[in-house]
Amino acid sequence: MIAxxxxxxxxxxxxxxxxxxxxxxxxxxxxxVAVARALVGAWIARRWRGCWYGGRIVETEAYLGPLDRxxxxxxxxxxxxxxxxxxxxxxxxxxxxxxxxxxxxxxxRREGQPExxxxxxxxxxxxxxxxxxxxxxKLCAALGITAADSGIDLLDDGLxxxxxxxxxxxxxxxxRIGVDYAGEAKDWPLRFYDADSAAVSRR
DNA sequence: CACATGATCGCCT
DNA sequence: GGCGATCATGTGG
Numbered sequence: 001m002i003a004x005x006x007x008x009x010x011x012x013x014x015x016x017x018x019x020x021x022x023x024x025x026x027x028x029x030x031x032x033v034a035v036a037r038a039l040v041g042a043w044i045a046r047r048w049r050g051c052w053y054g055g056r057i058v059e060t061e062a063y064l065g066p067l068d069r070x071x072x073x074x075x076x077x078x079x080x081x082x083x084x085x086x087x088x089x090x091x092x093x094x095x096x097x098x099x100x101x102x103x104x105x106x107x108x109r110r111e112g113q114p115e116x117x118x119x120x121x122x123x124x125x126x127x128x129x130x131x132x133x134x135x136x137x138k139l140c141a142a143l144g145i146t147a148a149d150s151g152i153d154l155l156d157d158g159l160x161x162x163x164x165x166x167x168x169x170x171x172x173x174x175x176r177i178g179v180d181y182a183g184e185a186k187d188w189p190l191r192f193y194d195a196d197s198a199a200v201s202r203r
Numbered sequence: 204c205a206c207a208t209g210a211t212c213g214c215c216t
Numbered sequence: 217g218g219c220g221a222t223c224a225t226g227t228g229g
Contacts, residue, residue: 099211101222137222178221
């Protein structure tokens with residue numbers, strides 16, 4: 001179960017009223033780049049005291065495992081912190097950066113294939129502050145996600161990914177943010193975002 | 204607008 | 217012991 005930390009009240013919404021449907025295991029087990037692209041325009045939502053809170057994802061990054069120097073699982077590194085990345089697709093991997101911010105990732109592929117998608121930004125419904133979730137740390141803070149939630153199952157534990165069959169995002173691609181230390185991997189085009197959204201980070 | 208800096212701590216070497 | 221998948225704030229042009 002997700003830790004009992006309060007999400008921002010301004011992110012409350014009703015997935016059913018929007019016609020959203022929850023994603024299931026096969027979605028997450030696909031290739032990491034495919035999942036990263038498909039997550040732009042999808043919704044991340046958290047259940048808290050019987051209500052749903054969340055927003056539409058507008059920015060993601062793919063992290064490709066042992067061969068990807070920017071990934072925590074680079075070179076096959078396997079420590080307690082990274083363990084959820086080695087689990088089945090659909091798990092959540094959360095870590096603490098810079099001693100104060102959390103980053104949430106959706107684990108992809110299968111057990112033993114440590115790849116994931118970083119959720120970098122989302123936008124709430126009209127009325128919510130535009131930039132409330134315009135960055136990975138801000139997204140976690142707004143939804144009340146912390147490292148205590150690392151390893152939970154997105155199919156099962158009160159945090160979910162929903163498909164939105166509405167308008168498709170205007171997908172754009174770029175290198176990933178903040179991985180200058182990663183050698184040649186720093187230039188790989190693994191960041192995906194909705195070019196029409198005002199909630200994308202680094203604007 | 205473009206940098207520059209401080210906060211703060213778990214993780215890995 | 218060094219540093220990071222960040223963010224807010226401050227400076228100067």
